[in-house]
Amino acid sequence: MATTAPPPERPYEETATAHAMEKAAIGRRAAELVQPGATVVLDVGTTTTAVARALVQRTDLEGVTVVTNGLTIATELEAPLARFTVMLTGGTLRRMQHSLVDPMGGLVLDRIHADLAIIGCNGIDPVAGITNVNLPEVSMEAADARLGPAPGGGHRRLQAGRHLGGADLPRRRRRPGDQRPLRARRGRRAAHRARPGAGAGRRSGPAVWSPAPHPGLNRLEDTGPVSDHPGLTAQLLHVGPHRGAHRVAARASFSVLVPLLVLWSTGHLELAIYATFGAFTSLYGRTHVRLSRARMQATLAVLLTASVTLGTLVGTSSHRSWLAVPVAALVAAAGSLLSDAQDWHPPGPLFLVFSFAACASVPATLADVPVAAAVAGASALFALGVGAAGAGWRHWRGGAAPAAGAPSRPSYDGVARRHVLRNAGGVLLAGALATSLGIGHPYWAMVSAAVPLAARDLVPQVVRGVHRVAGTLVGLGVAALLFALDPTGLVLIAVVVALQATAELLVGRNYAFALVAITPLALLMVHLAAPVPSSVLLRDRGVETVLGVGVGLVMGWLTRSPSPAGPLSGGRSAPAPGARRRRP
Template identity: 35%
Template sequence: MNHLQEFFSLRPAQRDHIPAFRIAVGVALPLLLLMAIGRLDLAIYAAFGAFTGIYARNESPRSRFLRQSLAGGILTLSVAIGAVLSALAAGPWAVMLVATVVSAFGAVAAARYNLKPAGSIFFIFATAAVGSIEGGAPVWLATLVAFLSAGVSVVLGMGAHLIGERPLPRAVPMVTERFSRRDLVEHGLRFTVAPLVAGTLGILSMELVPQLSHPYWAMVAAVAPIAPPHRKARFFRAVHRIVGTSGGVLVSAFLLSFPTEPWQLVVWVILSQFLGELYVGRNYSLALLFITPVALLMTQIGHPTDPGPLLLARTVETAIGALVGLAVVAWGFPHEYRPRLFRRAGAMGRRLVDRRRPR
């Protein structure tokens, strides 16, 4: 299969609708409750807590409970840190630096305890997005909402085996990757450098072009390509990120082009979450057509803004971050490239020696 065909191919389905349904319900229950009590201004905190359900798909009940509990704890802590930044009215530079630290520690924890999806994309997103809110909820309330929402996802995960979610049969048994201390340090450094550089460029672009906003989207896009285990997968994750997000922005523009009530945005978020999870393991670009609207509509539910600059910012900042991620992918894994370089150098040396030998 050539590179272009990968954008139009779908991997075989593996009962993806079951975890997708569970995750969507985990998002729906907190949002519908907040809508019922008239507190959709808290929706963003609930949504980040609900992202707990994304972790530990198709794992055993015990493994899912342990890993979702850990992921939910980190997500709740990320929201709490962001809420503190919001309460302090921290500027974009402070938010970026704190979110970078969260990214590093979150990525190391995810690698150490084999959380899937890997990396720190949701942790950095929660910290930076909540930290960028002006006049947000009190710290205790934001943390409580995220904690309770995460708890709902964990409870749903505990009963997921009742609807058929279980470990997938594999031709080759999955081996849990073991990281040495050096591996974890290098891993943390990659998840520090990428968001730090991308966040810096995002803030500078915002200062140069006033229409731009949300520099943390560059940070999120920068860490997305680093998580996959192989170089080719990392490269294509960055390209898929740009292509899929651009398409997702168009989908979001269509949805936001109509006069909408808050309840309609909630419905779109729930449906988009389900569709995104349905395809995320089969075609990342296709999944981003639905994942991108989730992020954009989520910010519009409780804190509506003019969608035009929002959509522009999402496109530009994602491109900046993905390019930074590509740079980290190209130069941030030297231990993977050294053996290949040594083999090539050895082959060139042997050819030179062979040419100089008398015949």
């Protein structure tokens, strides 16, 4: 039977730019499995290089040993050598992928015990194991797969497709002998198992996959955890690791402290809302380092200032309540696209919608527009300076900065379009409902709708929604106490800075805990800009939070993947269009 000749293997430099967003997402998820002091084997490949970059950005990691046969991976890990021990396997250099292979390539691998092995390959067969078009690399990957745990210890292996797109799909191995695929999709186009010649840009070869997909699989478009999903209750109660949150809290609190002191000293503390939104620049890039974080924060400094300016301009209209709703939806759409394209952290358009809609709710005149822009811009610029100073201090203490890597290329595929639809639609619907019902401060409903949609899978959306409601309700009690105390002047500034620091210390560990500080912080800022009775603020915040979260969860459910296969579905996923089952 005649078959079509497979396309030739593409060099590393050519495949490195393909599907950069998806590879970065896999890299971050895989890096989350690594613990301080662990020994990790990283196979050669562009996706595993993304894992190396994510490890560099994990500033909490110390004493990690990385064993690799990839020269590009070793280069990525070269700068932060104070935190990593990098061990090259040795062997014969293969130029196409800059890899070290047999002969002599597997000697190191045969003599180590690893906690985690992350392997790139073309295919995984439940009987034959790993498949690859290149025989020397198959030998190295087989050696990776044979790595055993240290005596008395456990070990994990993570299989990752060498190239994304077409048929080269990421896989995970749960235990020896149980190799189940982790499907990756680009819209509806990706096949769920490989076949010779399938998929543009793939490393061609005789890759064979399991005959049927597993019913409990994640999708790459949802960027779910690489490890098995914990239950919903476990996720709601989970408290994450510290991961250097004190550094983020210090940057964020100092970034808001100085602008507020300047406004207080000049007698214009009523402008604090604009300064606070500009200072939100410091919240971005907490999982990135130095140049990468500076690039992200510079982008958000411009966008946050623009959102404040646009919101203040809308606030000059007598129809600002209704006008703000469609404009906020457009802001959400633009923020969603940019977040996906540039890999923002925190992801999504939440803070852009918040800054625009909050400023749009404050009555303003045309003369207030340049003032708001100047205050927000100056605060954002100061936050950039704080971030740069912190990076310089750590550079002085710890040596050369790690490579930032090339910026991700925008990828406006079906996944990104789905995110735009759910964010813009959720904000639009929540704002329209709150405004039509006559509830004050409808922007809180719009912001709350965007909160669960920052997650891409349904279970994390439910978790974020429940956290938002529960944390807000407790935070309303804290806010009521603060309103009763009625702090002013320097005392008020101290309270705001303390709440900001507390929020940043907790937001990466449990979102509900962080909301206990975020809620009174937001209410104090709004009360300064447009004073109203505290009982009205507390009521509106509670009602609109529940309304907005409900709308957001509905939008998340309506715009879920066409073939869900996550922990809420439990059903068997249908094969992707064009996929063929293996003959028995």
